[in-house]
Amino acid sequence: MTGRAARLRQAVIGWIYPPVCGACEIPISGERQLEVPFLCEECQSTLVPVGRHYCAVCGQGYELTGMTPFRCANCGDRELAVDFVVSAYRGTGVSKGLMHHFKYGKQRHLARLFGVLLDEVWRDERLRERDWWVVPVPLHPRRQRGRGFNQSHELARELIRRAPEGVNLTLHPLLKRVKQTVRQAQLDRRERLTNLSSVFAAKSSRPIGPDPGAGILLVDDVITTGTTVSECAATLRGVLESDRIAAVSVLRG
Ligand SMILES: [Zn+2]
Numbered sequence: 001m002t003g004r005a006a007r008l009r010q011a012v013i014g015w016i017y018p019p020v021c022g023a024c025e026i027p028i029s030g031e032r033q034l035e036v037p038f039l040c041e042e043c044q045s046t047l048v049p050v051g052r053h054y055c056a057v058c059g060q061g062y063e064l065t066g067m068t069p070f071r072c073a074n075c076g077d078r079e080l081a082v083d084f085v086v087s088a089y090r091g092t093g094v095s096k097g098l099m100h101h102f103k104y105g106k107q108r109h110l111a112r113l114f115g116v117l118l119d120e121v122w123r124d125e126r127l128r129e130r131d132w133w134v135v136p137v138p139l140h141p142r143r144q145r146g147r148g149f150n151q152s153h154e155l156a157r158e159l160i161r162r163a164p165e166g167v168n169l170t171l172h173p174l175l176k177r178v179k180q181t182v183r184q185a186q187l188d189r190r191e192r193l194t195n196l197s198s199v200f201a202a203k204s205s206r207p208i209g210p211d212p213g214a215g216i217l218l219v220d221d222v223i224t225t226g227t228t229v230s231e232c233a234a235t236l237r238g239v240l241e242s243d244r245i246a247a248v249s250v251l252r253g
């Protein structure tokens with residue numbers, strides 16, 4: 001969409017639904033809404049990017065490290081099937097609250113805001129080195145029916161829509177969730193690591209992809225230990241050839 005068309009569309013939508021901040025509900029100007037939808041400046045100023053110091057494998061952010069790249073204690077004792085993880089922001093305070101509204105408050109429109117926040121992951125050069133087949137982490141059908149949508153699928157669409165120039169992203173929902181599990185957030189670390197075995201399966205019995213040279217990029221809303229995306233990656237590695245499987249998330253739990 002051209003800038004003018006986007007502005008016009010925004011003016012019409014703003015007239016019907018005046019935009020408010022998804023966190024504090026103060027009204028947002030049309031101009032602001034175009035730049036950072038559904039988030040006021042004050043709430044935005046509280047967001048903390050994961051930044052440049054993070055584990056080269058699981059993506060866990062650290063305040064200070066002497067060396068880059070490094071492998072951290074969050075994942076050093078485990079084999080992850082995913083090659084690397086990049087998260088955009090820390091999942092605390094405002095960002096955590098927004099994600100809660102998005103997932104459990106039926107505020108599907110917040111996907112547009114999270115799409116803007118996801119721009120942050122492109123700081124990682126490894127993501128710019130190739131094209132990607134984008135695979136959302138699936139929800140169990142029962143949970144998806146209750147929620148009305150799969151948040152990771154919405155985020156994947158926004159990621160693709162805003163892809164940087166020169167990186168070709170295409171949506172391929174290759175996975176399904178075959179077992180309903182206890183929400184990862186309700187478990188402690190040890191339980192999280194074992195909660196997910198054989199939860200995912202390929203949708204097709206003979207899945208194809210990705211295109212030669214392209215990698216697989218998993219998308220999730222929140223990544224904490226990396227277990228969920230690792231299980232997804234392990235499932236995909238079992239059924240198709242891919243030399244690169246990475247994952248991105250809006251928030252780091
Ligand atoms: Zn606000």
Ligand SMILES: [Zn+2]
Nearest residue numbers: 055058072075
């Ligand atoms: Zn790590």
